[in-house]
Amino acid sequence: xxxxxxxxxxxxxxxKASGYWGLLAAFGLLxxxxxxxxxxxEHAGHWITGMNNHIVWGTPHVFAVFLIxxxxxxxxxxxxxxxxxxxxxxxxxxxxxxxxxxxLAGGLAALLLDLGRPDRLxxxxxxxxxxxxxxxxxxxxxxxxxxxxxxxxxxxxRSVGRFYKPAAMSAFIWRLILTTGTGSIFGFLVVRExxxxxxxxxxxxxxxxxxxxxxxxxxxxxxxxxxxxPLGTVVLTRLQRLTGIMVAATAYFLAIQHITGIYAAExxxxxxxxxxxxTIYTSLFWLVGVGIxxxxxxxxxxxxxxxxxxxxxxxxxxxxxxxxLAHIYVIIIGGQAFPMVLFPGxxxxxxxxxxxxxxxxxxxxxxxxxxxxIGVALLLLTMALGALRFLPESLADAVVAPNHVPTATDTxxxxxxxxxxxxxxxxxxx
Numbered sequence: 001x002x003x004x005x006x007x008x009x010x011x012x013x014x015x016k017a018s019g020y021w022g023l024l025a026a027f028g029l030l031x032x033x034x035x036x037x038x039x040x041x042e043h044a045g046h047w048i049t050g051m052n053n054h055i056v057w058g059t060p061h062v063f064a065v066f067l068i069x070x071x072x073x074x075x076x077x078x079x080x081x082x083x084x085x086x087x088x089x090x091x092x093x094x095x096x097x098x099x100x101x102x103x104l105a106g107g108l109a110a111l112l113l114d115l116g117r118p119d120r121l122x123x124x125x126x127x128x129x130x131x132x133x134x135x136x137x138x139x140x141x142x143x144x145x146x147x148x149x150x151x152x153x154x155x156x157x158r159s160v161g162r163f164y165k166p167a168a169m170s171a172f173i174w175r176l177i178l179t180t181g182t183g184s185i186f187g188f189l190v191v192r193e194x195x196x197x198x199x200x201x202x203x204x205x206x207x208x209x210x211x212x213x214x215x216x217x218x219x220x221x222x223x224x225x226x227x228x229x230p231l232g233t234v235v236l237t238r239l240q241r242l243t244g245i246m247v248a249a250t251a252y253f254l255a256i257q258h259i260t261g262i263y264a265a266e267x268x269x270x271x272x273x274x275x276x277x278x279t280i281y282t283s284l285f286w287l288v289g290v291g292i293x294x295x296x297x298x299x300x301x302x303x304x305x306x307x308x309x310x311x312x313x314x315x316x317x318x319x320x321x322x323x324x325l326a327h328i329y330v331i332i333i334g335g336q337a338f339p340m341v342l343f344p345g346x347x348x349x350x351x352x353x354x355x356x357x358x359x360x361x362x363x364x365x366x367x368x369x370x371x372x373x374i375g376v377a378l379l380l381l382t383m384a385l386g387a388l389r390f391l392p393e394s395l396a397d398a399v400v401a402p403n404h405v406p407t408a409t410d411t412x413x414x415x416x417x418x419x420x421x422x423x424x425x426x427x428x429x430x
Contacts, residue, residue: 024383032372054337093155097152102384206252214320219381229395236308247294301316
């Protein structure tokens with residue numbers, strides 16, 4: 001079968017199934033819990049959280065930045081197909097774009113509800129400060145929504161199909177700019193020893209690719225397992241290897257960041273405190289961030305005998321996400337906890353704890369708000385999959401890789417779709 005003859009059948013999720021409404025209820029409950037936590041923090045004040053005058057970005061910001069960064073990486077599957085011409089990934093482009101939008105929405109929901117005055121968002125959006133990286137990100141996030149939405153439109157509507165390539169290239173470039181902007185929030189903060197580094201931008205880009213692909217694989221496996229749709233080993237193995245490479249890239253940029261920090265005199269004290277200080281941040285960095293988030297996934301994703309192994313893929317993806325949250329936590333919370341150098345070469349002490357490591361312990365409302373952001377993302381994703389045709393009916397090897405030679409370990413099914421289904425649409429791989 002020639003690659004240009006492949007026709008992909010897209011179907012919605014079965015909204016009449018009890019499992020679908022169960023998912024909606026579960027994710028809706030998570031979103032409501034997050035909203036309740038935000039209301040509690042807004043009503044009582046941020047004194048009930050672990051945040052203080054030194055730690056002004058708390059756990060909700062960790063979840064928010066994590067989801068925003070992952071949103072950019074989730075779109076990479078679509079970019080690989082449309083920008084780099086890898087036809088195997090084209091059936092997954094719709095799901096990739098949708099997941100990116102949902103993750104960004106969930107991250108921004110957690111972020112905005114933690115600002116203290118989310119009702120004043122309009123003031124921020126209508127009073128752009130060109131000298132502030134935060135103002136730039138308002139434009140970047142809004143632009144991401146607009147461009148990716150149009151990108152999805154060109155995939156699903158033949159009448160605007162002629163704009164598919166320009167939309168794909170625009171989405172690819174914009175997501176790189178967006179992640180650069182998110183990383184630059186920390187890279188431009190010269191007052192903090194933990195930040196103030198140009199490497200933050202490429203580090204966040206690498207992390208986004210690893211986080212986004214890990215979430216994408218979990219969503220894809222869950223959707224196809226739950227609906228009993230064929231899912232071949234070829235596409236799984238390719239995504240598995242690609243995610244492993246992104247994890248390796250993250251490890252590389254992380255190593256460069258800390259090696260450079262050790263070399264630079266102004267960052268040396270922070271690096272010694274983080275890497276060898278024996279604090280909770282040291283444990284999170286080495287045991288969770290590096291051990292669980294990098295070493296374990298590299299073994300599971302790149303080992304030759306693990307190719308296409310679904311248990312290994314799920315385990316590695318979860319490990320990437322757990323380790324990723326630890327890295328973001330160390331960057332955001334640990335970077336603020338380390339005392340600012342007010343007078344270089346001098347010891348500083350005061351009644352407001354200048355010169356000492358700031359204490360911080362996440363409170364329950366903070367954690368629930370962050371989980372609520374995840375709930376918002378999953379709720380939007382489930383609703384969209386039930387309303388519109390984003391999921392291919394089959395990702396069997398015969399569909400996505402017709403020239404693939406089956407092996408003894410290939411458990412994929414042949415494409416047996418029913419084009420007459422009322423919620424199905426046949427379309428060529430974009």
